[in-house]
Amino acid sequence: MSPPWPPLSAIRWDDSHRLIPDAYAQSDRPILTALADGDDVDQLVALSGATSRRLLVQTGAIPSGIHIDELIFGVPEWQIVNAAYCYAHPQGARFSGSDRGAWYAGQAMETSLAEVGFHKTVELAETDYWDLSIVYQDFLADVHGTFHDLRGRRDRRARTCLDPASYVQSQALADRLLDVGSLGIVYPAVRHPGGEAVACFRPATVGNVRRAGRFRLEWNGTAAFTVNELRHRS
Secondary structure, three states, X not given: OOOOOOOEXXXXXEEEEEEEEHHHOOOOOOHHHXXXXXXXXXXXXXXXXXXXXXXXXXXXXXXXXXXXHHOXXXXXXXXXXXXXXXXXXXXXXXXXXXOOOOEEEEOOHHHHHHHHHHHHHHHHHHHOOOEEEEEEEEEEEEEEEEEEEOOOOOOHHHHHHOOOOOOHHHHHHHXXXXXXXXXXXXXXXXXXXXXXXXXXXXXXXXXXXXXXEEEEEEEEOOOOXXXXXXXXXX
């Protein structure tokens, strides 16, 4: 009998990095509340709750690829963690589909910056619009557990799962591993040579989440972007 694939490895990553656009890293109160007062604020909060996919999934109001029992509550930044699973990209991501997200994080800040910069550049290329400034909030998290491991794998299966241009095989692998109770996948970063990243399938594996620095990524007429750490909130 062949050994299980991918193999399992125990990891203990403290201070892994996940970057989230600043506009989505705020509290539950809608951004527009800054422009409202009195009863208008309450109405905006109610409207936000009625249209927030995270809130609807958390209350079981709509079907989702993640069950309410898997979500976390009452710990620091629990809303941010749950949102990663409730808001899946319509085309999915490398190790997650369109109905259930995952918590992606880089072991190093440079890995996370390379990933978000690459994907935002792809979005800009679709519209051929190259003037953008966007601020990202860095969320640190401790990821400890036994994960399926693609690091150091040189066989064809690993290469197809790490294909820079396709998520077909990697999503199929994630579906299979989810079905057998996997905690997630640790893998060599595709957009940052030498870096490592993790896709946490279960919210409970994302521990001790807290806010760190903020970074501004800017595109000025070309696909090349600059990165500047913000020392003070602007």
